[in-house]
Amino acid sequence: MKILAVCGNGLGSSMVLRMTAEAVLKDLGVKASIKTADISSAKSEEADIIITSEQFSNMLTGSIDAPIVTVKNYVDRGEMKEKLEPALANL
Amino acid sequence: MALIGLLALKKEITDIVSGTLKTIVGFLILTGGAGILVGALDPLSAMVKDGFNLHGVVPTNEAIVAVAQDAFGAQTAIIMALGFVVNIILARLTPAKFIFLTGHHLFFMATLLAVVLGSAGVTGTNQAILGGVLLGTIATMMPALVHPFMRKITGNAPFALGHFNSLGYIVSSLTGKAVGDKEKTTEDIKISPKLDFLRDSIVMTTLTMIIMYVILAIVAGPDSLKEFAGGSNYIMYAIVQAMTFGAGLAIILMGVRMILAEIVPAFQGIALKVVPNALPALDAPTTFTFAPTAVLVGFISSLIGGLISMAIMGPLGLVLIIPGMVPHFFDGGTSGVFGNATGGRRGAIIGSFINGILITVLPAILLSFLGSLGLANTTFGDSDFAWVGILMAYIAKLGVGGMYAAVIIVSALFIALASYVSIKDKKAQVQENE
Numbered sequence: 001m002k003i004l005a006v007c008g009n010g011l012g013s014s015m016v017l018r019m020t021a022e023a024v025l026k027d028l029g030v031k032a033s034i035k036t037a038d039i040s041s042a043k044s045e046e047a048d049i050i051i052t053s054e055q056f057s058n059m060l061t062g063s064i065d066a067p068i069v070t071v072k073n074y075v076d077r078g079e080m081k082e083k084l085e086p087a088l089a090n091l
Numbered sequence: 092m093a094l095i096g097l098l099a100l101k102k103e104i105t106d107i108v109s110g111t112l113k114t115i116v117g118f119l120i121l122t123g124g125a126g127i128l129v130g131a132l133d134p135l136s137a138m139v140k141d142g143f144n145l146h147g148v149v150p151t152n153e154a155i156v157a158v159a160q161d162a163f164g165a166q167t168a169i170i171m172a173l174g175f176v177v178n179i180i181l182a183r184l185t186p187a188k189f190i191f192l193t194g195h196h197l198f199f200m201a202t203l204l205a206v207v208l209g210s211a212g213v214t215g216t217n218q219a220i221l222g223g224v225l226l227g228t229i230a231t232m233m234p235a236l237v238h239p240f241m242r243k244i245t246g247n248a249p250f251a252l253g254h255f256n257s258l259g260y261i262v263s264s265l266t267g268k269a270v271g272d273k274e275k276t277t278e279d280i281k282i283s284p285k286l287d288f289l290r291d292s293i294v295m296t297t298l299t300m301i302i303m304y305v306i307l308a309i310v311a312g313p314d315s316l317k318e319f320a321g322g323s324n325y326i327m328y329a330i331v332q333a334m335t336f337g338a339g340l341a342i343i344l345m346g347v348r349m350i351l352a353e354i355v356p357a358f359q360g361i362a363l364k365v366v367p368n369a370l371p372a373l374d375a376p377t378t379f380t381f382a383p384t385a386v387l388v389g390f391i392s393s394l395i396g397g398l399i400s401m402a403i404m405g406p407l408g409l410v411l412i413i414p415g416m417v418p419h420f421f422d423g424g425t426s427g428v429f430g431n432a433t434g435g436r437r438g439a440i441i442g443s444f445i446n447g448i449l450i451t452v453l454p455a456i457l458l459s460f461l462g463s464l465g466l467a468n469t470t471f472g473d474s475d476f477a478w479v480g481i482l483m484a485y486i487a488k489l490g491v492g493g494m495y496a497a498v499i500i501v502s503a504l505f506i507a508l509a510s511y512v513s514i515k516d517k518k519a520q521v522q523e524n525e
Binding site: 034 | 194195196214240244249254284287288290291292293294341345346347348351352355356360371373374375376377379380383417420421430455
């Protein structure tokens with residue numbers, strides 16, 4: 001399974017999202033590879049799930065088929081788990 | 092370096108090989124992108140020279156860092172690794188318990204220190220130790236100094252800010268406190284979602300570069316670009332070069348992503364083992380979700396500050412600092428969030444405006460300390476790089492013994508300040524909770 005963490009530059013915030021998601025997936029025992037991407041190239045990447053923040057989920061909605069998980073607090077594992085689990089269940 | 096990190100985390104052999112290779116390929120992509128971007132800056136520099144008789148510079152960290160890797164790649168890697176170790180030791184031993192996890196900024200600051208020391212003739216072990224100690228100190232201090240303001244933004248969320256425009260954020264917060272009213276928040280302003288495209292760095296950068304290039308091409312006239320454009324129309328040529336700048340930036344970002352993909356999680360893994368109670372200091376956009384409108388307000392104010400300072404500084408015989416969109420968006424946007432937290436709308440606008448002046452004037456002053464790299468048409472874009480670079484340049488003028496003494500004294504002062512702020516802030520937090 002491929003997950004994409006997206007932010008404006010694909011450097012900092014997406015890396016934080018990636019690390020939070022990795023910790024959650026490890027707890028859930030789900031194997032997945034998480035890559036970081038910037039908003040420009042995200043639309044051309046293959047992914048089963050996209051993780052990003054509110055501002056970018058608006059920009060991705062409609063131009064991408066993968067389900068988008070929208071996170072407010074980048075480091076909150078509880079929030080990440082709560083939002084990631086339904087997306088995983090729907091795959 | 093990635094190899095050591097991966098080994099330390101006891102990863103599988105296939106992960107170690109692929110991680111190490113990706114890091115090296117990332118470095119090669121980085122220098123390739125630098126070639127493309129700098130090539131696109133040559134005509135810009137010619138136009139600024141012919142139009143205004145000035146040296147035109149577009150501050151973009153990614154670009155200057157990529158250019159510097161050719162001469163200072165190995166030293167940068169060593170300083171970065173040492174700086175990280177020093178950061179962990181300080182977080183473990185002092186009250187300033189912050190681990191700086193914004194990998195690209197550690198990488199940029201390591202590059203800056205390598206360049207400033209190297210240009211001053213400090214090489215080898217001295218360069219690595221002096222650079223590493225100062226990097227680790229700054230990486231511990233800046234998140235600590237910003238944290239009292241950061242807590243107010245995030246509502247005591249368990250992370251700090253790790254971003255090397257912290258001087259700009261402190262100034263913006265204090266300005267907001269002085270001039271504004273935090274009750275009148277920016278978030279009551281409705282901004283059309285149509286403006287969301289501004290959040291896309293590549294689009295934003297390319298668009299503004301096209302505008303800049305076309306204006307400059309008209310001012311400088313067709314003769315200025317003759318040797319570059321050959322027979323093609325000079326305006327069209329300027330537009331293509333502006334887009335090439337965007338392409339170069341996109342390539343560099345991809346390289347940086349590949350370099351960091353393995354290093355940052357490895358850093359985090361090691362840091363968690365050594366200092367489990369530390370706060371991670373994270374990239375600036377982690378604050379954006381708390382005040383999205385303030386980001387756009389701050390970006391626009393910062394840009395106006397940058398444009399006004401550009402117009403004033405040019406005639407003063409300095410360089411023409413053409414606003415770099417990447418620093419103005421991220422630094423200006425974050426300054427907006429900080430200014431809004433202490434002083435509402437007025438705080439966001441005035442605080443970011445001052446940030447815009449800071450990130451125009453400081454990089455101009457830094458230029459003369461970057462040795463031959465100062466002649467490039469790009470430079471570091473954020474306030475902390477500038478003041479640290481200038482400080483290090485003065486330290487590098489001393490003899491070897493003097494340099495070590497100066498770095499130890501400066502680091503001790505910084506850590507004392509960071510510890511003081513952290514202890515005071517912890518007390519304030521306890522009081523708020525009662």
